[in-house]
Amino acid sequence: MVTEEIRGDTMLLNMGPQHPSTHGVLRLLLELDGETVIRMVPDIGYLHTGIEKTGERLKYQQVITLTDRMGYLDNMLDELAYVLAVEKLLGIDVPERVKWVRVLLAELERISSHLVWLGTHALDLGAMSVFLYCFRERERILDIKENLSGVRMMTAFIRIGGLMADLTPQFEPKVREFLKIMPGMIDEYEELLTRNEIWIDRTRNVGILPAETAIAMGCSGPTLRGSGVPYDIRKCMPYGGYENFDFDIVVGTHGDVYDRFQCRMKEMRESLKIVQQALDGMPEGPWRIDDRKVVPPPKDEIVSGMESLIHHFKLWTEGLKPPVGEVYNAIEGARGEMGYYVVSNGTGKPYRFHMRAPSFYNLQALPLMSHNYLVSDIVAIIGSIDIVLGEVDR
Amino acid sequence: MTPEDAAAALRERFGETIQDVLRFRGEVSAVIPRESVPEVCLYMRDDLGFNFLEDITAVDWLDRSPRYDVVYHMTSFKDWIRFRLKTLVDAENGPPTVIPVWPAANWAEREVWDLFGIEFQDHPQLERLLMPEGWIGHPLRKDFPQTQITLPRPRAEKIEEIS
Numbered sequence: 001m002v003t004e005e006i007r008g009d010t011m012l013l014n015m016g017p018q019h020p021s022t023h024g025v026l027r028l029l030l031e032l033d034g035e036t037v038i039r040m041v042p043d044i045g046y047l048h049t050g051i052e053k054t055g056e057r058l059k060y061q062q063v064i065t066l067t068d069r070m071g072y073l074d075n076m077l078d079e080l081a082y083v084l085a086v087e088k089l090l091g092i093d094v095p096e097r098v099k100w101v102r103v104l105l106a107e108l109e110r111i112s113s114h115l116v117w118l119g120t121h122a123l124d125l126g127a128m129s130v131f132l133y134c135f136r137e138r139e140r141i142l143d144i145k146e147n148l149s150g151v152r153m154m155t156a157f158i159r160i161g162g163l164m165a166d167l168t169p170q171f172e173p174k175v176r177e178f179l180k181i182m183p184g185m186i187d188e189y190e191e192l193l194t195r196n197e198i199w200i201d202r203t204r205n206v207g208i209l210p211a212e213t214a215i216a217m218g219c220s221g222p223t224l225r226g227s228g229v230p231y232d233i234r235k236c237m238p239y240g241g242y243e244n245f246d247f248d249i250v251v252g253t254h255g256d257v258y259d260r261f262q263c264r265m266k267e268m269r270e271s272l273k274i275v276q277q278a279l280d281g282m283p284e285g286p287w288r289i290d291d292r293k294v295v296p297p298p299k300d301e302i303v304s305g306m307e308s309l310i311h312h313f314k315l316w317t318e319g320l321k322p323p324v325g326e327v328y329n330a331i332e333g334a335r336g337e338m339g340y341y342v343v344s345n346g347t348g349k350p351y352r353f354h355m356r357a358p359s360f361y362n363l364q365a366l367p368l369m370s371h372n373y374l375v376s377d378i379v380a381i382i383g384s385i386d387i388v389l390g391e392v393d394r
Numbered sequence: 395m396t397p398e399d400a401a402a403a404l405r406e407r408f409g410e411t412i413q414d415v416l417r418f419r420g421e422v423s424a425v426i427p428r429e430s431v432p433e434v435c436l437y438m439r440d441d442l443g444f445n446f447l448e449d450i451t452a453v454d455w456l457d458r459s460p461r462y463d464v465v466y467h468m469t470s471f472k473d474w475i476r477f478r479l480k481t482l483v484d485a486e487n488g489p490p491t492v493i494p495v496w497p498a499a500n501w502a503e504r505e506v507w508d509l510f511g512i513e514f515q516d517h518p519q520l521e522r523l524l525m526p527e528g529w530i531g532h533p534l535r536k537d538f539p540q541t542q543i544t545l546p547r548p549r550a551e552k553i554e555e556i557s
Contacts (some may be wrong), residue, residue, distance in 0.1 A: 045524040052509075053533055057540060088419050209457055215471070218447050218498030229471070231446075248505040325418040327466050328478065330448070341465065352534075356449040356467070364501045393524055 010038065015378070017046050022384065024389030026363075035374050040367040047393035052354055059319035059348050060086055061160060068154040071391040072353065073332040074113035076105050076145075079158040079393075081355075081387060084240055086160050086342035089322040092294060097285040098162050099241030104278035105148075105157070106240075106331075107271040108175070110180070112141040112336035113386075114264050115270075118189060120344075121261070121383035125202050130192055134244035139183050144174050160320065161295040162288020172279065179276055186268055194265070203258040207369040207381035210255060217368065218361035221336025222263040223385050227255030233332040240331070245274050259386040264386075294320050319348025335359050335386050357391040398423035400442050407437060416480075423478035428464075428489040431481055435466070435495045438479075443472035447496035452510045456536040459537045460484045462512055466492070488536055489511040509534040 016027040025046035031039035055063045067078040080102055095230060112333040119134030142152045147170050149155040157164045193199045209219070222229055232249040234242045250266040252259030288295045297308035298313050321361065322344040330339035336358030345351040362385045369381050401415045401422050404447060411434070414425040415546045426434050438444040448467040455461060466479040481489050488507075491514045503514045504523045511532035514520065532536055 008488060036536060045522070045526065048524040050533060053538075053540060066512065215446055216497045218496070218502075231471060237476070325454075326423075326465075327419050328448075328476065330476075337448065339448060339467070341451060341467070352453045353448070354451040360501065361498055365496065 003123050009033070013375070015375075016081045017276060018041075023387060026382075026387065026389055026392075028378070030375065032375065032377070035376075037370050037373055037375060037378060040370050040378075042363055042366055044363065044389070047389045049394065052352070055350060055353050057225075057349065060322070060350060061319065063350065063353065064156050065154070067355075068156055069277060069390065070357070070394060071113075071338070071359075071388050072153065073116050073333075073388055075153060076109040076155060076158060077113075077331065077338060078355075079156065080106055080240065081329065081331045081333065081338045082340050082342075082353075083158050083160050084325055084331065085342045085353075088327045088329050088340055089325060089344055090160075090320070092161060092289060092291060094162055094289055096283045096286045098287060098289075100244075100278050100282050101163060101287070102158055103241055104175070104282075107274045107278070108141050108144065108178075109270050110271050110334045111275075112138050115141075116382075117334075117386040120379075121386070122193065122218060124379045124383045125199065127192065127196075127199070130189055133185065133189065133192075134259075137182065140174075140178050144171065144178065147171060147174060150239050159288070159295070160302045161291060162286075166287040167169035174381060175275065175279055179272060179279070182272055184267070186272075187267065188315065191233055193261075197373065200258065200340065202377075202380055203253070203261060203384070204256060206257045206373060206377045207257045207384060208254060209365060209369050213368055214255065214365065217365035219336065219365050220358050220361065221333065222250075222260050222267065223336060223362045223365070225250060226252035226263045226384075227344060233330055233337060237330075239329070245277050247271075247274050256381050260384045263333045321346060321348055324341070329355065330356055333358055335388065336390075346371065355391075355392065355394060359385075359387040359389070359392045363387050363392055395442070395475065397477050399473050400438070400444075400470075400475070400477050403442060404434065408434060414430075421476070421478060423480050425480045425482070428487065429480045431466075431489040432492055432495060434479065435468075437459045437491045438468060438477070439495055443470040444468040444477060445471055446485055447492075447498045447502070448476070450492075450499055450506060452506045452534075454510060454534065454536045460487075461512060464489055464506065464512060468496075483512060485511045486513055488514045490515040491517040493517070494534075495525070508532070511535065530553070 011032045011279050013032055014031040017025040027043040030037050038295040051066045067082045068075040071078045115134040115138040119131040122130035145155050146152045149157040209227050211229050214224045214227045228251050230249045235249050247270045250263050252263050292311040296312050301308040302312050324346045326343040328341045330337050341354040341355035342350055343352040370378050404412050404424055409432050412424050416423045435519040446469040461481045462479050462483050469476050499512050506512050507520045508523045508525055
């Protein structure tokens, strides 16, 4: 519990943990002078589920189910970050087709996460209809995911050494249809908000985060880029095939709520560009590697060949065994740098794995952004850093 | 500059203080003694351009002495490279805090204290971050059981006080 002394004429206000605009269970202790926030102490941990501890007794393949539940709005990006880290640990390279499918899915996921952000952010500031539109389009992405993996949200589709399965025949037409309608939909959201006077009044010059502060506080993703720092891991330290795609890093100038809003809106369009390129240039080939120590053999081989049966048995009882060592691998998640630190001691279970969640660091900078703003602005600022508490508390 | 150059620069500047340089899968880490952590970090930030702290975490090697690795990951926005610093510590003798170098370290070190019990020296607020207040033990230690733990009742005392 955070205990703070009351000084002079100020008032303490408890915001959360059940406040709807905190997007999960975040508690903020605000010290107010009239309606102005002069101090803020975030209190986190309400969603702590001990993922890192639980992961230590699961096999490498099983941990994917945990990462899915961490950033529940962009779970394929979490899967991708974890899988890339383990693949780096194993020292394997995946086929070209796998990389392209992963990039495609990652960008769809980024759009889907940004849609939830936009909907809830606008809802917090009183624009109800945007929320309904955003969730309508997000549903299309969830449909695509369901069609691929059978599950709408906790997909576990990206696996170590490849994918869960090849793309379905319905996948391409579905994505093409989405690509056709989506630019118009983003235009529609922009029509509702970008030049809306009330929206600009609520967001311009609110929650300003200077670039140096943002870097010092470890902010990443649109929160950092809104302040004008072009740090996008997809471009700066390309991973998983992003070097093949043509897109721009979107940066803001002032670092206020409106700039972060603009950043994410433009990022959605950039993501659509990548999805289009990935779909048009999708190479043919296998959808997972052919290493029996990492991925299970096909079913028909298991029932006919002794060696395949042994491989299958070993893989599910003992797991895959990376060499002793440690790796850190980060990707650009929807909210920023999503990093995984995995330590192997040569057994089938990770000796330790740790996630660097972008929201954790973005949230840490929240008190600095909120200083001397009104209580009603706090709601706008929280919305603009797009926190997911599942990822903060892990 | 590459991570190798950074390691060479560290060797040149600090000499024997750099206990070891590890390479694995293209990643470079330097092992340093715990008391020189702030000094090395400051040098890395100001002279080598590692201005962005990615993460601080720890690893518990149960039977080893000193028992824990504290691991720092950092990125240079000048050259777009990553580097890892490691220091071997015991829980009661943690490294000095690096908040003056990177303010982002505040919650990261607090989390490591919360989950591993490593005492960072001069940290302004080593309090529970993720676990509830009044929790006994540090869950990410390898000797902390994964199941069947008796949960502490942090609020019990307070309720008695009120009634």
